[in-house]
Amino acid sequence: MKRFLSRSNSLMSFIQPNLTLIRDQIAKVKSEKLVRLVAVSKTKPHSYIEAAYEAGQHVFGENYINELHEKSHALEHLTDIKWHFIGNLQKKNCPKLTQCKNLAVVETVDSEKVAKALNNGWKKNGNGELLSVFVQINTSREEQKAGCMPEETTNLADFINSDCDALALKGVMTIGAFGYDWSKRD
Numbered sequence: 001m002k003r004f005l006s007r008s009n010s011l012m013s014f015i016q017p018n019l020t021l022i023r024d025q026i027a028k029v030k031s032e033k034l035v036r037l038v039a040v041s042k043t044k045p046h047s048y049i050e051a052a053y054e055a056g057q058h059v060f061g062e063n064y065i066n067e068l069h070e071k072s073h074a075l076e077h078l079t080d081i082k083w084h085f086i087g088n089l090q091k092k093n094c095p096k097l098t099q100c101k102n103l104a105v106v107e108t109v110d111s112e113k114v115a116k117a118l119n120n121g122w123k124k125n126g127n128g129e130l131l132s133v134f135v136q137i138n139t140s141r142e143e144q145k146a147g148c149m150p151e152e153t154t155n156l157a158d159f160i161n162s163d164c165d166a167l168a169l170k171g172v173m174t175i176g177a178f179g180y181d182w183s184k185r186d
Helices: 002-007 009-029 046-054 065-074 091-097 112-125 150-163
Strands: 059-062 082-085 103-109 131-137 167-174
Touching: 009 046, 046 065, 059 065, 065 082, 065 091, 091 112, 103 112, 103 167, 112 131, 112 150, 112 167, 131 150, 150 167
Parallel strands: 059 082, 082 103, 103 131, 131 167
Antiparallel strands: none
């Protein structure tokens, strides 16, 4: 780790002030204990993640399963690191996702098929604790976006709670369209 730290002084001088700025902004709105900053590390090299980890950021999000799988194994020496999967999730990719080290949350469960596959994979590959999940909702009904339709949310949440004993439903995740006007919906 010392070798990494000496090489990363310039990274640390960039990452540390930015993390401090973001944490200060969070603190102005709410207690940092109630807000969790998930640093999206998509396409970033290991050295950036290690520098952010050394600066106190221990929760990271990844969009791509292959990238998360590789990074989680390569960086498992960072013992307190927690990974969130934030990308589109298909049933066929659930087994590989559940093999990721330090996987803490899957934010993009959008169907019963995905929930069931994730549940089965976590039973086989998980760490013995429940895997936290969010139901992804396509609130703006955009065809190009993933997520269940708003009217399907309750049924999916009920399915996870009743039929997925390796998963813990923690909330919802949505990304609405910029400027979407709820008053003009169908």
